[in-house]
Amino acid sequence: MVSGDRGGGALFPPEDAEHLESGGEHQAGQEPGGRGDERRRRGTGRAPEADPESAARAIVLRQLTGSPKSRKQLADKLFERDIPDEIAENILDRFEELQLIDDAAFADAWVRSRARTRGLSRSALRRELRDKGIAEELSAAALEQLSGEDEVEMARELVEKKVRSMPAGLERDKGVRRLVAMLGRKGYSSGIAFRVVNEVWPDARG
Template sequence: MDYVGEITAIKAQKNNQGRCSIFLDGEFFIGVDAELIYKFNLEKGHKLSEDLLDHIIDQEDFIKAKEAAFKLLSYRQRSRREIEDRLAKKGFDFGVIEGVLKVLDRLNYIDDRKFARAWIRDRITKGFGPWRIKGDLRNKGVAKKIIEEELASEYDFGLEYDLALKYAKKKEGRYLGLDDIERRYKLSGVLKRKGFSFEVINNVLDDLLKN
């Protein structure tokens, strides 16, 4: 078995009591989460093998990835895909990310259906149309079936019409100097970018511009 060196000291880090510094042969070698000192029974005088070091580094990455995931979830709910992508961007490998997702599953911290429902309700309060919401959720990796079911339970034609009409009234003042065709074209673009359907847009503009 190949050895990296002998552990000559293990010290708690001054600026972070949750981490420890490991010294090999009198020199600082690596900083790790304090939990790993106990998990791997690391003590002064033990020889650190390359295999054990690999396990420690893997577990260190897992702990860091788990903490990063918890931090993401502390701000708001996330989709599974969103957490996976964010951890990948931080440089964690596939195996570590999968391990973290399993932990989050056991704790019921990720649920794409609950995430979609909360996202839809939040975006409704901000006046977004269903097509914009659907696109956002697709980009976050939520399954099409879940998106459609949750949208159907939270959004109907009447609500979409009311939100679109309110938004159109808010924006129509900037186009009062234009002729009817140009006004309709401009307001249609505004409502489309907000995520409303063509059917609702046409109904709203028919009613708003009929006078």
Template structure:
């Protein structure tokens, strides 16, 4: 059985979902030399098949309803997307609605305000693990149920 070419592997990966340049390079690393991989990545970019910006936009659209801005930034940085691209995409896709997203995530999980300090801490930890900022969490957990209506 003939070995699958590096270009074919790249196209197969990109056919499943968008990848960042760094992700695709990691997936191809064991199948070619760094120069060969760089050539394939450049060719995929020229053809419009590989775009960090498009990957970041799709990632943020898919995850923004469940995660806060800091988590989105962290996940994209971990996948090798440039910080400038991350900032542009998050500003364009999320805007300033971190509080509204945090409220939606909180409602889906808890539905009632914390009754005591222990419950408040549990809810705050949950929201923090989802990447919401401390000031957003404090504001959300201090509001009364009537204010959100």
């Protein structure tokens, strides 16, 4: 649950939420179809936001509702929405204080999920975490969840699944190249790839 600011104020005041959801009211004295509407039609298609701080809170909350995000991912989204840098930093700092942004927890969850669902190697996971702005020390700590034995076992499972779907009668050399290339795309070294493929092929092909 999102807690309030210090002093009891809401992190995201209801009136700001209503304003943002409705796209804001027309300014006093401005008729529909005037310059503001024309700017919206010709620009991004978004109505002018409320004050930048409230807009930044709303953007971050919406992003976190969909799935966990790293601080860099959220900073990039605020930049895309033209939130001033100082305001963006202040909002992100506040969300970190509330532990709604936690790059260490994000990295741990990312490694578990991507290793389980995609079978990615540690080197591939390290690149993904770097792309998401995770600090090297946090990335290294998260990757400690996977041992060298875990990595070999993941590679073996990938090969066993793939080799059974390969055409019958496929020449062994071609099959080996395909399997090694598949593991390479998932970040496995050629040493691990050839070792696992050569171990699995006779058992899987019969």
